[in-house]
Amino acid sequence: MHTVDDRAAGPGVLRPDDGEAAHRVAFIEVFFDVVFIFAFTQLSTLFLDDPTPLGLFETVVLTAAIWWIWVDTTWVTNWLNPEKWPVRALLLVLMALGLTLSSSLPHAFDSAAGGAVFAVGIVLVGLVRSTFAIVAFRIHRPDNARNFVRILVWTCAAGLLWLLGGFGPADARVWVWTAALALAFLGPLVRFRVPGLGGTRAETWDVSGEHMNERVGLFFIIAIGESIIVTGSVFAGVELSPDAIGGYAAAFIGSVLLWMLYFNHGERGGRERMEEASRTGIVARNAYTIVPVVMVIGVVLTAVADELVILHPHEMEHPSTAWLICGGPAVYVLGNLLFKRAVGMPWLVSHLAAIAALVVLGVVGVGITPVSLSFAVNGVLAVVVLADEWSYRSGLRRAVERAARR
Numbered sequence: 001m002h003t004v005d006d007r008a009a010g011p012g013v014l015r016p017d018d019g020e021a022a023h024r025v026a027f028i029e030v031f032f033d034v035v036f037i038f039a040f041t042q043l044s045t046l047f048l049d050d051p052t053p054l055g056l057f058e059t060v061v062l063t064a065a066i067w068w069i070w071v072d073t074t075w076v077t078n079w080l081n082p083e084k085w086p087v088r089a090l091l092l093v094l095m096a097l098g099l100t101l102s103s104s105l106p107h108a109f110d111s112a113a114g115g116a117v118f119a120v121g122i123v124l125v126g127l128v129r130s131t132f133a134i135v136a137f138r139i140h141r142p143d144n145a146r147n148f149v150r151i152l153v154w155t156c157a158a159g160l161l162w163l164l165g166g167f168g169p170a171d172a173r174v175w176v177w178t179a180a181l182a183l184a185f186l187g188p189l190v191r192f193r194v195p196g197l198g199g200t201r202a203e204t205w206d207v208s209g210e211h212m213n214e215r216v217g218l219f220f221i222i223a224i225g226e227s228i229i230v231t232g233s234v235f236a237g238v239e240l241s242p243d244a245i246g247g248y249a250a251a252f253i254g255s256v257l258l259w260m261l262y263f264n265h266g267e268r269g270g271r272e273r274m275e276e277a278s279r280t281g282i283v284a285r286n287a288y289t290i291v292p293v294v295m296v297i298g299v300v301l302t303a304v305a306d307e308l309v310i311l312h313p314h315e316m317e318h319p320s321t322a323w324l325i326c327g328g329p330a331v332y333v334l335g336n337l338l339f340k341r342a343v344g345m346p347w348l349v350s351h352l353a354a355i356a357a358l359v360v361l362g363v364v365g366v367g368i369t370p371v372s373l374s375f376a377v378n379g380v381l382a383v384v385v386l387a388d389e390w391s392y393r394s395g396l397r398r399a400v401e402r403a404a405r406r
Helices: 027-050 051-079 083-101 110-136 142-167 168-187 208-234 243-263 265-275 282-290 292-311 322-343 348-369 370-405
Strands: none
Touching: 027 051, 027 083, 027 208, 027 292, 051 083, 051 110, 051 168, 051 208, 051 282, 051 292, 083 110, 110 142, 110 168, 110 265, 142 168, 208 243, 208 265, 208 282, 208 292, 243 265, 243 282, 243 292, 243 322, 243 348, 243 370, 265 322, 282 292, 292 322, 292 348, 292 370, 322 370, 348 370
């Protein structure tokens, strides 16, 4: 992460098309990410306050919404120069809005004020960001300006649903917001097609793969890092005992394994795929925009499970605790599987087997202690990490052998 020399800047507030400045992640972008540490903590609080199937669904909806706020902004800063003061101002405004709506997350569904704050916040983020982009692109990249006109139309349509849910009856809120979220995810899949305006051409979505890959990697570090912060905070507040130490160790080891599962080889595979792709925007849409939300949801659920294991290491507080301990990592492994497939890797048997094993553990795990189940889950994750490493090294050996035969 470095500052971008203005002499290497693009026209207006845009990034240059080539050179190192076209790909750098600016410090202001990382500063913007800090808000999402708080958001993840709030999401964990939301689910801990209501550990029911409905509470789980509400947490998933809000996690996906938070991800969408972040990833849409990342697309914008892939094209705009964060070292230009207008773009910095945009990020700071979005940061303030993100902080405000994150404060409402624990009460977004059970409070009229919480629902209204979240709805208004997410709508303003979309309107401000899209309007700024239209103005920024109108002269030097008119195709992208038209792209953001279409995005603004979709943002307004989804915004009506966010507001309707936020100011409407609380018991209908989650379903209305689910519809808004579905509309948000549908937009890029149909290239923001609008009657009379058509859809955006794939070539318009030409992005810096290096920048996109690094930004998503940093977001995963923030998500996993927040779970480590929660682990330390919870452990500091419990009575020291062998069970509590075991839960603490299991939680930390689990976080390390989640990190390794993506960063050992998944991140590299995505980077290489983006370097080779002729239509980087389509790869970025699938691999870096839609699929990662599955991994983010997995991290949030795992963080909640870790907290429960440390607080109650020797007894299942609720039958669903076993499912949560196994389910969070299973969702994360599924996200990794989908990501690796989206960047051109085959369907990985190790990941499919791990998901099946975690489901089985969720069924039989009710009869064992949470800390023991957590270590068993870590064992499954460790096998996947080792299988990933073996597959990578085997691929390298085959590549060397093919080169030697030429």
